[in-house]
Amino acid sequence: MNFLEERILKDGIVKSGNVLKVDSFLNHQMDISLMEEIGREFKRRFQDKPITKVLTIEASGIGIAVFVAKEFGVPMVFAKKSKSINIDGDLFVAEVESFTHKNKNQVVVSKRFLNADDHVLIIDDFLANGCALQGLISIAEMAGATVEGLGIVIEKGFQIGGRVIRNLGYRLESLAIVDAMDGETGKITFREQ
């Protein structure tokens, strides 16, 4: 079991509706030592790639992506969620649906911060249905950038996102893959990796 799986078993809470609450260490209160370890682990896994930018989406991805970008010594860019329909021509725009909030957002990145010379590592906290990642991939591709890989902290292996992204041929590394969660007993089963 790796450091993250251990922490999920210690402090994660299984809620009804297949939701894993990790807000005491990952996406509300953040354990900075753990973030540093996550940053180092993604650096280790993608060290063979010529990463020039780390790309994520607000809000929860930002705190994690900062530590990954620091390890690579490159800028971090986060896609902003925008409700505005008046998107100007200086932006790359993708549509993303949120599982938790049951809504749709346009996510945008300024054309000034991604271009065809970029080699992008996409980072996010959760992978469930993969909508957020697909939005980020399409933004990177609109820029003509190379998507070198995707790094996820917690993948919900029983939802379709991981399979969809891997089937598209992208290198996807998840630090923990939850294959099953029991809302009654609190039991969490990880995929052996």
Ligand code: G4P
């Ligand atoms: P995706 O992230 O793979 O696209 O999946 P989906 O659209 O289904 O989920 C989107 C949102 O739901 C993301 O946050 C994601 O972090 C969150 N999420 C999915 N499953 C879980 C879970 O089991 N536990 C927790 N805590 N979050 C989960 P978001 O709403 O888009 O944004 P934000 O919270 O980062 O602002």
